[in-house]
Amino acid sequence: MGATMAEKILAEKAGKREVSPGEIVEAEVDCVMLNDVTALPAIKAFERFGERAKPKPEITVLVQDHYVPNKDIPSAEQAKAMREFARKHGIKHYYEVGRGGICHQVLFEEGFAAPGRLLVGADSHTCTCGALGAFCVGVGSTEAASAMVLGRLWFRVPETIKVEVDGRLGEHVMGKDVILHIIGDIGVDGALYRALEFHGSTLKHLSLSDRLSITNMAVEAGAKTGIMPPDARVREHLRGRVRGGYTEVHPDPDAVYAEELSYSAEEIPPTVAKPYLPSNTAPASELGHITIDQAYLGSCTNGRIEDLRVAARILMGRKVHPDVRMIVVPASRKVYMQAVEEGLVEVFLHAGAFVSGPTCGACLGGYMGVLGRGERAISSTNRNFVGRMGHAESEVYLANPAVVAASAVTGRITDPAELD
């Protein structure tokens, strides 16, 4: 019987010929990632493992990204705890403030993620790098700590949903819209416990950045991971970048899927998810009456150079609406540097946007852009739950970078086609 990508990778890493959905296996992990927020409980768990416990430095990646530069004294203490842990245990893959960026972007840029690998991260958006053909899964802190010392972790083999997207995306339509459209269709638990395996001609034309936006939000449909078969673009990205070797994994032609979904790219408009669920979607063109106070461009979903370029093209020669604050946060130091080199940062500054170094801060209502009571944001991030970016009575509308930039200009939710 044929196997899906998830089944093949888990079987390989568990040292088995084959595995079936529902089976619980213990599998070898290639990489364990933690950030400043999730590392603290992991370090506490680690301290309870006993004296024999030693982290495996070759597979451990620690990234300061959530509440750094430190937002207050407690966040300073937790960032310090991770820093000291890295020093004490000789963990070389440690990304300090100013050297790395948002953890998932770091795994992508620094060559930790590669086809066929099994990555776990103590962050729910670890599924992001599934776009490279790796099985990447978000776990808790205690689990990440255990995987860091044992190099193994238990997994329930997920059923897989095959998602086929065919055709060409329209103008101003991005990977973000594809995934919002899918979540709008299947709901926030539509893929619960399952893997989403993406196929179709649309993907072939998409940049890795757009593909990463799609797999990034697989978790917003409840999925265990999102994964895509690797192709030439993936190989090109990995050349000179990947750490160690890798073996590509592709699904068998007779793989068994729990469900098969298909979408036509032409039918996907610039899409917005209204409060308070990512599944609460509507075309941006239908929401033109909704005014905004803040426009946020950044995050592991849409903070890459391709996203910044799209927004800069719209903001070039225009100004952010007087009633709107626009915040631009590149996803990593490398993205930031490239944005400077390409003159994008200048465009943002001229338009009246605020630009900062990489951090997750505002996306989860931590700092650097928290919303007050009754305030409304259009945001290129991934979650719009109650109080996600601040006050319980604030609202977050999720959209692609083009919609965020166009809305920043007009002061209300705007389909970028309006400005063409």
Place this chain on the structure above:
Amino acid sequence: MSVLKLGRIRGRVWRFGDNVDTDQIIPAEYLVTADEKELAEHAFEKVRPEFAVEVKPGDIIVAGRNFGCGSSREHAPLALKGAGIGAVVAESFARIFFRNSINVGLPLVEAKLDVEDGEEVEIDFERGIIATQRGSVSFKPLPPFLRKLLESGGLVAYTRRRLEELG
């Protein structure tokens, strides 16, 4: 190492709906501690401010679909454990929340219950039955591997044992 015995528990219900996300359970601004008592003080602060004040040890959360969706924060089950919650009963759980709960020792039950706030329910983990005022509902016990993991002290105890075996 504390060992959790899943016998029978009885508690007062806190009723929630579908898609209770981890931002509701513990808002992100408090993710600067791993102390379950400190976290418990802010549990459900934005959506049910009375929770942290009125919750009593042994209370049971009953919810709909996809409980614990969103972030991977282990602080969410820790906050509920710190608040003394005896178990969470939901139609379904988001997968990372499910894993985290097993690892920190917060009992979960997958079942659909027709109960209201303040009612008392009794969960019998041995027989897989929940008794409510409107009758009883049966549930599927955890797979043996996970039940063993939960009852033998969670992943910390498991990891300790594995390290000892490996020498």
